[in-house]
Every structure is written in structure tokens, then in C-alpha cells.
Amino acid sequence: MIDHPIVYQADQIFVLLKHWLIGQLPSSVQPAAGVLLSVVVIICLFPALFAVTTIIERKGLGRMQNRLGPNRTGPFGILQPIADGIKSLTKEDIVPTSADGVVHFLAPVLLVVVVFMGFAVLPMGRNMALTDMDAGLLFFFAIGASTELSVFMAGWSSRNKYSLLGAMRAVAQMISYEVPLLLSSVAVVMITGSLSLNKIVEAQNHYTWGLPHWYIFTPWGLAGFLIFCIAATAETNRSPFDLPEGESELVAGYHTEYSGFKFALFFLGEYVGMFSISGLGATLFLGGWSAPLQILNFIPSWFWFFSKLMAAICVFIWMRGTFPRLRQDQLMNFAWKFCLPLVLTNLFVTALWRFLGEGWLRWALCTAILVVVYVAMARAEMRSGHFGSRRYRYAE
């Protein structure tokens, strides 16, 4: 269906537009101009999406708590992000006297730069990845690992106990959850046999009876996706894993001492990090830019990618509106004693899936192993008192 000229042009509209624009330039600068154009588009697009997300988040959270949410700025409050932006841009930029000026300044800059780099390998549509790297997934995780450093720099350079505690929490949490995040993605790499995100999407872009071959529709894919979601939530410091900025005990965590534009940069970094990790999740498990049904293939691929991305963002918001914050020891226990064994089991199951061949046997076997391990581990953890309803030693 993609062969129809109109459908094809709608699908490739941005690619064609870019080629046309670059075609106006002399051929010597064309490659550089092409990269520059794509980078500028990415740098403009995701902050715009960030602005939309803040209003969705505030309205959505309000509705989940039976409130109205912001509704004063413009019709239905849709101009609220602009007001917020103007406010944070015009605020005084305060640096504490005892702070380490250079590091204090570099931390938000590093965070935003690093977070934007993740988009270099995400395929946002058919032929719409900035670079097709052989080791795209590795690049993504390598870049993602660098955000920890900027968080630490922010917390340490502020010379504030809350900032430092928040930063230490954040770094500990991000390192812990990076392990399940990586290992749940490794399952996808094992099946696809490639670290290139383009190849991973291509591998899922097949249909049987009009239904897609997304990895989430397999036992190991579903388990991997759920663990990926949990780890991604923790990795981006979102509720219920937002202890690093737990306002009840740490004011605002590592960005306590930031104000004005630098605070806005941290905020932007957090949300753009959410976009990139959601995009990765969609690419790995939800078929990237492929349509959910074969008959929907006429809708452009970039539309599907961004719908999946925004759906993931809505789930993030939904979780934030639902769950209370965890305690630090619960967080660590959950990562190391529950997610890690489960994701290792998932790796084993994935290998089994790969070598059992087609047929109902591998479905039954893989599902059975995952369910049994999940139930057994959950029961063991409940019995040992790590999970489950809390018992108060002195209050009863």
C-alpha cells in the first residue's frame, strides 16, 4: 500500500522536503547542511512537544484528582506553557555564593546536550533516522549513562545537603535501574541479531493476517516491555520513582539551588529524556514507526511513531497520578531482588524462543516459565516482607 504515490509522498514528506531544501544549496555544503537541518528540527521539535506535554500533564493530573487543572491562560488554559516559559526565562538566575560556579553552570548544559544526543539514532519514521549507526542501541545507552554525571555535578556543585543527597539518590537509582533497562533491551537484540534500531524496526514491520509482528506480542517481549517501562520510569526519575526530587524530604533534590533558565533546562532535560526513552521503548517493543494494523499502513509512519511516543507519555502521566513514592530501600530491593532476576529469566526465555522454532510449544513453554518465575519470586518476596502491605512494628 506504501507503493501508492500519494501515500508514499505523505509518508516521506519530511524526507522529500529536506532533500528539496538542501537541493537549493551548492553541492559542497549539502551533507553538512543536511545534518544541520535535521539537528535543528530535532532541537525545535522536542521542546515544542515538551511544552504540549506540560499542559497535558497538568490538566491530566488535575482530572485524575478531580480538579480542573490550569484553565486561566488562554482558552482552557492552553497558553499556560507560554506563560511558564516566559516566567522561567525572566526569573533571576541565582547561583549560591558557596557554589562551584563552573560545575554549577555546566551541569544543566551537559544534561540537555546529552539528552538530545539520544535522538540521533531513533528512527522517527521510514527513512527518518538522523544516523543509521551499526551500534545504535549501544550509542543510546552510552549517551544515557552520561546523564548521571550531570545530575551528580548539579548536586555536588550546589553545596547544599539536599542537593547532594538528591544527587546521590538519583545516581544510585539510575545505575541500579540501568541494569534491567539494558538487559530487557538485550532480549530484543538477541532476536533481531542487530544493534541497529533501523533493523530492529524493520524486523517488526511484518504482518500476519493484518496483525503486526511487534515484539510486545510475544511472551518474552511483553515481560521485557514491562520491565523496560519500570526501569525507564526509574531512569527518568519519574513518579513513583522520583525520590531524587522528593519534595517532602529533599526540597527539590539535585536542582534545589537552580532557578530561572537553568532550572528550566533541568525540567526540559527531564522531559526530553522521557521522550527519548519512550521513543526507544516504542522502537524496541512496539514496532517503532510501523502501523498497528496492516490496513492502517496508508497513514504516514512518522504519525505512528509520534502517537506511540505520546501514548507512552500519557502512561507516564497516568502512573504519576496514581502511585505514591517509594522508599529508597524499597526502590533498591525492587531493582536488584525483583527486576534483575526476572530480566535474567527473560533472557533465558528469549534464547529458548529463538531456538525452539515456530509452533505453539514455544508459546506455552516461554509463557509458563515466565509466569512461574514471576509468581514464585513475588511470593518469596512477599513472605520475606520486602513487598506487600507494611507491618508497623511499634504502632500495633
Place this chain on the structure above:
Amino acid sequence: MTFAFYVIAALTVAGGLAAVLLRNTVHCALAVTIAFAGLAMLFLDLDAQFAGFAQILVYIGAVAILIVFAILLTRNSETPRDGVFSRNWFAGLFVAAAIFAVLGWAVLHSIAVLPNHAAVPAVTVAQIGQALVGRYVLPLEIVALLLTAAMIGAVIIALDEKGRTK
């Protein structure tokens, strides 16, 4: 030897020097991270994607954080009063010079400087992976065993004296 190489090399050397010369320990750790990043960029400049990304993932993502944690958890990060240089810096200089000489000797006698270095193969990540689980599977397993043993040792050290695993 391109322009990019000189920029990256200068950055790496500057990071390394700063790590040695700065007075604040945390600044030193951050400077070391710059040196790590420079190394990673050198790898990428040489089209060694896997090595470059692994360098970022392991060294910036884990080792730098580990150093920082070690600094913050062991002693205060304030500048030592009696300078950052140890008294027997001369011996250190000697050791460093010796290591540099050995490395230099090794580089000068490696394949890369031999006349027919045009046939350097373009190594993909897939090839590295296949080599790791194929030809080099025994070293890989030994390294894995060693790391596991080290980890168990760390856990045992961290255990409570009375054997309570709290």
C-alpha cells in the same frame, strides 16, 4: 592525523593533566571524565564504534561515578592543606616515564606502523560479538568468573559481622 585528531588529543591530554594538577578531588574526578570522553572520541574517530561506546558506557557511566562515590563516601572532598603532590613524586615520575617508554616501544613495533597497514579491517559490532562468543569464549568466561568472584567477595565484606544480612 586530521584536525579532529589534534582537537580531541588536546582535550584528552588537558583532561588528564587537570586530573593530576587540580587541587579539589571532585574536580579531578570530573577532569578524568573529560579524559575518558576524549579517549572515546578518539576511538570513534578511528571508526571503532564498539570500543568508543563501550568506553563511554563503562568509563563515563560507571567508573567515573564510582570514583566520585568513592571520594564522597570515604573522606571529605576538601582540598588537602599540604598540597596535592606526595613527597615521593620523583618515584612516580620515574614509573610514569617507564610505562610511557614501554607503551611507546609497543606502539612503534605494532602492525599499524608497519608499511602495509592499508588492510586494516573494518570491524563491526557483530564481528566483535561473534569473536567473543566464538574464538575468545574461554577468556570471556574466565573474566566473567573473576568478576563474579570479586562481586561475591565485595558482598561478603559488606555483610554484617554477625552474619545478619540487613
Place this chain on the structure above:
Amino acid sequence: MFGEGILKGLAETAKNFFGSYVSADRLTTVEYPEKRLEPIEAARVFPFLVYDGGDWQAGLRCVACQICEKECPPKCIYIEKSKDKKPDAVGKMQFYPTRFDIDVSVCMSCQICVEVCPFDAIKMDKLFELATDDRFGGLILDRGMLAKSNQYFHGIHPTEAAEVDARLTAERAKSAAKAGAPAAKDAGRPQPPPPGEK
């Protein structure tokens, strides 16, 4: 089943989210400047001075005893006592405040001034929209701004006002009976008119 609670929680918030668009009674927010709720009868914000009759300068119940000034925990009341005396509601000669200021930026609405006042002269008001662009002068309420009639008191706190009036009437009747004829004429009425001229 482990993880069931998570799903239940998600279902609850989803119900809230969609329900808030369907049923209006879920959204309990009253959008304040356009719509407002009538404050409950016991609401209290800042103190005011009660006067009897029509003229606040003549009918002010306050006798400048300065108990409230001394008792006020944040010390937001400032009183200057008069040199001369004037007849109060029952015609007895009393001092009066030549100056009675309350700094509402300091006042914490504790109502202690009301509790300690032996003359029922100071009571709590319901007005809360006192915002001003002059944060020093604009938030100090003087005698004239503080003085409000007994009818106003009846309007905002009817129960308390009725109780106060009943008590005052009884007290005045008693003191009138003790003192004899001169004040008896006035004491019988709950809201005596202001004494003629001063």
C-alpha cells in the same frame, strides 16, 4: 496476585479522569473570583470594633482598657487612651480610644483579643479580600476602618451577636437597677441610641 494493587490503582485514576468529564459533581472546585461560596457562620478573619447606634465615634463600645493590646500574641494592636471621658452606651462616663490600629499583616486571627475583651467591643470579621498595593500603610486598619455597627455584627455572626446582646441587656439592666433611676431609661433597650451631645 502480586501486582494486582497496581492495576486497581490505575483503574481508579482512570475512572477519575474520565468521570471528571462526564459527571459534573466530581469536580468540586468552585472557581473563586467568578463564583464564591458563602463563608460559614463561624468564619473569622480579622478583628473589628463594634459600636452601638448610628454614630461610630459616639457608640464605640471600646473603653481603651488596653487588655487586648497586652494580650495580643503578635502585638498587632496599638491603642492610645483618651485624656477625657465621654458617656458610653449606658451613659456612664468612660475613656475611649483616640487611636486604635490593627496591623493585619501581623495579625494571626487567633481571636484572643475577642476572648479577653470584657466589654464585647472587639469581634471577628469575615472580610478576607484585604489585598492592597501598599504593603505598609494599606494593611494598618485604623479606628474608622475597624468600627462596624452592631447590625453588621448581627449580619455576619447572628448567633453570637444575639447571645452578646442578651448578655449585655441583662448586665445593663442589673447595673441600672443597682445604680437607680438615671440610667434605667437606656438600659432597658438592647441597642440604645447614642447619647445626645458630647
